[in-house]
Amino acid sequence: MGDKELELDWDFEHTKLDIPKSKFGTSKQVMQFIKKEAKNFDWIMVPAEKKNLPLFVYLTKLSSVSSKTKLFSYNHPVLKTKNKNLKVLDLWLSKFFFKNLDRVVFYTKESMELAINENLIDFKKSYWVNNTIDTIEVSKFYNFVEPSKEVNNILFIGRLIESKKIPELLKYYNKLKIDITDLKLEIIGDGPMNAVVKKAVENDNDIIWHKSLVDEEKIAPIMSRSCLVFVPGHSGLSINHAYVYGRPYVTLESDKHGPEISYLIDGVNGYILGEDFDANCQKLTALLTNREMLKSFCQNANAKGKELSVEKWVAQMKNNLLDE
Helix, strand or coil, X not given: CCCCCCCCCCCCCCCCCCCCHHHHHHCHHXXXXXXXXXXXXXXXXXXXXXXXXXHHHHHHHHHXXXXXXXXXXXXXXXXXXXXXXXXXXXXXXXXXXXXXXXXXXXXXXXXXHHHHHCCCCCXXXXXXXCCCCCHHHHHHHCXXXXXXXXXXXXXXXXXXXXXXXXXXXXXXXXXXXXXXXXXXXXXXXXXXXXXXXXXXXXXXXCEEECCCCXXXXXXXHHHHCCCEEECCCCCCHHHHHHHHCCCCEEEECCCCCCHHHHHCCECCCEEEECCCHHHHHHHHHHHHHCHHHHHHHHHHHHHHHHHCXXXXXXXXXXXXXXXX
16 A cells, blocks of 8 residues: 555564554454563553454453553544445444543544544543654754745655545646646655556656655655645645645645644645635645745744654653553
C-alpha cells in the first residue's frame, strides 16, 4: 500500500514477529508473546480496531489477572468502515473497546470531546494528545525558510491510494499551469495508483516523482523548495508534516479526513476547498502568485507546527498515563 519502514538504531527494544499485519489481531504467536512480556510493563497499548478484536478480548482477560498491567489505546473517536451499513456496528464496537480499556487517548481534543458528547466513553478515562511526527528528526535537517521567489512548486506527500484522489491532484495541477507556466509538481509516495503517476511523469517533465521516502534528510530539501502541500483526498498526518516544515496545507472538503484536519484553519494556514473547481483554482493561483499572502500562510503554518512538536506529545502522553 505504499508503506516503507524506517530503519534506525532505536533507544528502545524493538521485537519483530513474523506475522502479517492482516493477521496480527488473531495470531496466537502474538498473544503468547504478550502474555510472556506483560508482567514487565505497566501499560499495554492496543489499537482499537475491528481486526484486533480477538487480541483485544484476550488482553482484557490477561489484564484482569494482573492489577499492575493496564490497557490503553490511542485512536479516533469512533471505529471507521467503508461500509455505511456497518455504522451502527462501528458505534457499538467503539463503546465496547472504550468500556474495556483502562484509558483512551484521542488524537485531538476535539476528537475526545466528540466521543464524550456522543456518549461513547466515560469522561473519566478520556484523554487527548495532538498527533505528531518526529519533529526532532526534522530539526536535524531543516530550519524554517520561506519559499524562494524563484520557484512555484506544489508538493503531494502520502500513499498513492484511491482515497488520496491522485487524478484530482493532476487535474488541478494542469489547470493551474495554464496561468503559472513555471509551476512544478513534486510527489512523495508510492502505492497501487502509481501507474497514474508514472503516466503523468512521462507526459510532463515538470512532474517529479520521488517514490516512497521516509528519511527526513531526503524530504527536507523537497519541502524547502515547495510553496504548499496539496493532498486533495483524505488527510491526516500529512497536515502535521506540512506544518512542521512551515508550509500551508490544501485539501478538499470531506467528512473522511483524520482528526488532524482540526489543525487546518481555512484561509490562515491553508485551505479546505469546496466543490467549485474553477473558484478553487483561482484561490490557489492567488496564493501562489501573491508572495506576501504566501509568506503569511507559511508563517502561520510554522507557528502551528511548533505547537505539534514530539516533545509536547511525549510530555502530555506521560501525564495522561500517570494521571490518577
